[in-house]
Amino acid sequence: MRLTLRLLSSVVQRRPFYVTTPIFYVNAAPHLGHLYSAVVADTIQRFEKLVDPDCEVIFSTGTDEHGTKIQQAAANAVLSPAEYCSKISAEYRDLFKDYDVEYTDYIRTTEDRHKRAVRHFWNKLLEKDYIYKSQYSGWYSVNDEAFVPEAHVRDEVRNGQTVKVSAESGHKVEWTEETNYMFRLSAFKSHLQEWLKNDGVITPNKFQKQLQDLLENETYFPDISISRPSSRVHWAIRVPGDEDQSIYVWLDALINYLTVIGYPDNDAMLKKGRPWPADVQVVGKDILKFHGIYWPAFLMAINWHPPRRLVCHSHWTVDGSKMSKSLGNVVCPRATPVSPSALRYMLLREATMHDDANYSESKAVNIANSELADTLGNLASRCCGAALNPRGEFPPLHTHELAALEQDVSAQLMDHVERLHEVCYGHYRNYQFYKVADAVIRTLHLANVFFECHKPWELRKKLDGQKELDVVLHITMETLRICGIVLQPIIPDLSNKLLNKLQIPLDCRSWQHCEKPSWRIEGAIYETKNILSGKFVLFQRIYVDKKQKKKASA
Incomplete structure (x- = not known):
């Protein structure tokens, strides 16, 4: 009888399948690359339900709405940050509706439920002594919302002047010195290396190999800054107990995957079927470091498992060139000559995950x-x-x-x-x-x-x-x-x-x-x-x- 009850309980408590897109930064309108991330995740969840019609799926997407770039974009649009975020976030919702992206949860980082989750997560890191305050100096990229290690900065001539740029993104960097809160990322190097030994945690394999090579570089792996002075980044969640500091936009954004499942409310997570670790998290190769290094380290710090798998895809170029505002070749999905069904098909038909695909x-x-x-x-x-x-x-x-x-x-x-x-x-x-x-x-x-x-x-x-x-x-x-x-x-x-x-x-x-x-x-x-x-x-x-x-x- 006890065995029967236990088996019945396991059926009742079957975990849902949890898949996520990255949440999309609202500093500009959605483009072809954003849509591709969304349809990849949607295709994954649709296949799960096709194979197992009884499978419960949690499929989350949404928008990342804090940070310096949002402040700047809102000012340029002559809107308050809140109005600007709502406008662009609605564009993503409408786009996903047009392209049959059937998410179950749409999260915005300006929501109260998310702010609560972020503050709770911060306090957990603090309790476990993985956060400390320190004077920080280094090269900072506003476009990437990230500090860039010295080894990843190079000189480049632009408009006749030599400037410092990030070797990874190509964005301009500037020297910054400020007091920040730091996360003890260095404490998790060996744990991350052990996690990355598991075949398939990052797919395609070439991206897993990239992270493994990254971790072999001792100079790359310092502790990281996880706050900014609120005088500089005012459109952000404040550090609990310190109004002079704002929580780093990437730490804020990554917590969205927990907000969706009810974190930190145990009853809410239980109602969702405790769907952690996430089964599949879809990311673009430009944000692999944040999801494949920072995110699992943050989770390990509070004794949670990293995601089961990160599916990392390459980018879309346009007529052989990288999409760029300066080149004026950013593709708005609604401006293409084909229907949503046809564009969705073309995106999935042409891209290989491993390598950049070309749109024309x-x-x-x-x-x-x-x-x-x-x-x-x-x-x-x-x-x-x-x-x-x-x-x-x-x-x-x-x-x-x-x-x-x-x-x-x-x-x-x-x-x-x-x-x-x-x-x-x-x-x-x-x-x-x-x-x-x-x-x-x-x-x-x-x-x-x-x-x-x-x-x-x-x-x-x-x-x-x-x-x-x-x-x-x-x-x-x-x-x-x-x-x-x-x-x-x-x-x-x-x-x-x-x-x-x-x-x-x-x-x-x-x-x-x-x-x-x-x-x-x-x-x-x-x-x-x-x-x-x-x-x-x-x-x-x-x-x-x-x-x-x-x-x-x-």
């Missing part, structure tokens, strides 16, 4: 037209259209006619469809979303070859061709069904539209439902069923040239 408008349009409109959309329209499918059915599969099909193209397509779930499962688990898209598109290319080879428009005219036509349409639509399920985490809107057209019930769209195609289910009775009636265009082809559009419609 022509590439976005070409991928959308080639893969979403032609390869996927056109195939769906043809097999669902009245010309070939006047009965509007997902037709039955006839065993005799299936065996009689032209074997080379049929066997190749069916083999790809049968293996697609296994291939894509591995790619999803390794966060290689571009490989998922590639595997699906390859399968759909084969489906188009299969369709053309069997000429269903001719079968439609044959007096005895209905059963063979049924089989061709069935295999094509079954391929579309499985591809639609697989693509749900990447392009949820288009996938749902496709599955709705095929009248696939909502409770038949989980990962298990793509593991076996219909022709591999022993003893199944394939009953004819209707698909959704009406003209069907899954994805409207994009025309950026009016002459091109006019020519296509002629």
